[in-house]
Amino acid sequence: MPRAMTALGDGTAPGDWADFAGLAKLQQEQLPATLAAARRSPFYRDRTFTTLADLPLTTKADLRDAYPFGMLAVDRAQLATYHESSGTTGTPTASYYTEADWRDLTERYTRIAVGIGPADTLMVRTPYALMLTGHVAQAGARSRGATVVPADNRSAATPYAKVVTLLHDLDVTLTWSLPTDTLLWAAAARHAGLDPGRDFPALRALLVAGEPLSRAKRDRIAEIWRAPVVEEYGASETGGLAGECPHGTLHLWADRAIFEVLDPATGRISADGAGELVVTPLFREAMPLLRYHIGDRVEVSYRDCACGWALPEVRVLGRFPTGSGITPVGLEELIFRLPATFGVLFWRARESDSGLRVQIEVEARFADAAVGELTAAIGSAYPIKPLIEALPPGSLVPPRVLTALPEIMKPRGLFHAGEDWDRALRYY
The missing domain is CATH 3.30.300.30 (ANL, C-terminal domain)
Structure with a gap:
């Protein structure tokens, strides 16, 4: 049996299934409500479908065309937050969540294999502004009683040198960031005369997401920091889609979404294999998505894992920039x-x-x-x-990127003699 997982506000207890057949049954029980919720949005309202297979894929272009509220399936008074994607593949896409959606997002995030609790201090080093990722980590950590250090990674207030200071002085136990960011911290720590593997004894795990991660890079990060690296996978439009089990396998949260794999060469769609990920989130109120084509290249397989979770495994390969086969x-x-x-x-x-x-x-x-x-x-x-x-x-x-500590100031109107009043309306 999978480990027990916290029940959501809707009364379900994800993880309460014995095998892949039980997982499929759970998905099918929830699917009618998901289809009904989607019909309440302008985007799906006029589309004819009885089953999921009746529908064409929903694309990022569809989401952009529906901006800002064409995908909204509830009254705006029910919304809790509005977010946008990073826009790495084009114009950012909008997404929105109700309080019930947030209970689901938070529960998925706190499934992390290393656990999180009141004794932890989590430094959140992913973006906050508009994007979902930093807010999910903060909400998840707070729901478990942990202390949150909202370091962001788009703020001039927390350059790499400041991040190193926070990690060291606050005895940070967990971090949440891009994998590459952890290497930049290591370089900044060395510039400050610190050893990443020795001078941060409180650090017990590095939680990473946001970019494809090879096994070799993961091992190198863990070696440098002398701490395990724990991977998560998701998107602003969907929230978390996969997380690691205690045995280090990345599993799709298939109790919370239905996953398909598109072969871009043939157009064939299957439950597993290599191709591009398609996801239908379940338990989604504000913005139901049906067969959403994320576009990430993945390898999905259904096989038993020592964790006993009975969830499909996934390997995320990222997006291919060319047709040469180099990933x-x-x-x-x-x-x-x-x-x-x-x-x-x-x-x-x-x-x-x-x-x-x-x-x-x-x-x-x-x-x-x-x-x-x-x-x-x-x-x-x-x-x-x-x-x-x-x-x-x-x-x-450049070293200046790792060592700079820019002066941050609020706008001012009144200056003393000798002060630089050209900075009156500048923030830094």
Whole structure:
């Protein structure tokens, strides 16, 4: 049996099923209410459908065309929050949630394998403004009695040097961020004369989401900080979609949503396999989504896991920028397989008709070895000729980014003699 999970305000107890057949039964029991809720929104109201399979996919373009309230299925007086996506693939999309939706969002977030409670201090280092991710973490942590440090990652008030100070001085036990952000903290800590693996003894886990994560990068982060890395996967339009079990497997929350996989080459849709993720959230009031095509490349499989949760496994590969078959996760895996002694943390790559160009930050004494090993690894994995360029540390992430502590001030009208009154209406 899956572990017990907190009951929601609607009286359901997600996790109360014994196997994949029981999971499918739970989904089908909830689906009629989900379809009925969707019919209350302008977007789905005039569409003819009896079953989920009757509907075409709902796309990001549909959400953009429906802006701002074309997807709304309740009276606006019932809304608790409004959010927008990051816009990494185009114009941001709108999403909105009721208080009941928030109970669902919070419950899913607090399923994290390492647990969270009153003894924890969680530093939230994902965006707050408009995006959902920071608010979900804060709500989840507060619901379990934890202390929240709202560090944000879009605020001039919390540059990387300040983040290191907060981690150290407040005895932060858990963090919530992009995986890459943890590497930037490590570099900033070293600039401050601190050892990430020694000088932050309270830190017990790094909770990450927001970008595809390779096993090699995950292992490198854990090695640097001497703390486990726990992955989550979701979207602003849907909330959390997957989380890790105690055995380190990323599971789709299929008790809270129905998942499908689209093969973009054939148009075939199946329950598992490799392709692009399609999701139908269940228990959604404000903004029901039916067969929402997120677009992330995934691999989904239904097999037993030692955790006993009876939830499908997922591997998130990200979005493919080109048609060559190179994935962000695949390339990242090869880069972080380089020996840790090389110190390669920051990189970028660009693919063109002439091949793949990759730049890495690496000390001069390891440059030749790093270039040679990475050239061979990429050449073996992909039918493409890579050009690897070794850059001095600080080329991609300048030291000033890691050490700066900008002065933050409120707007002022009255200044004393000798003060710079050109800053009267500036915030920093």
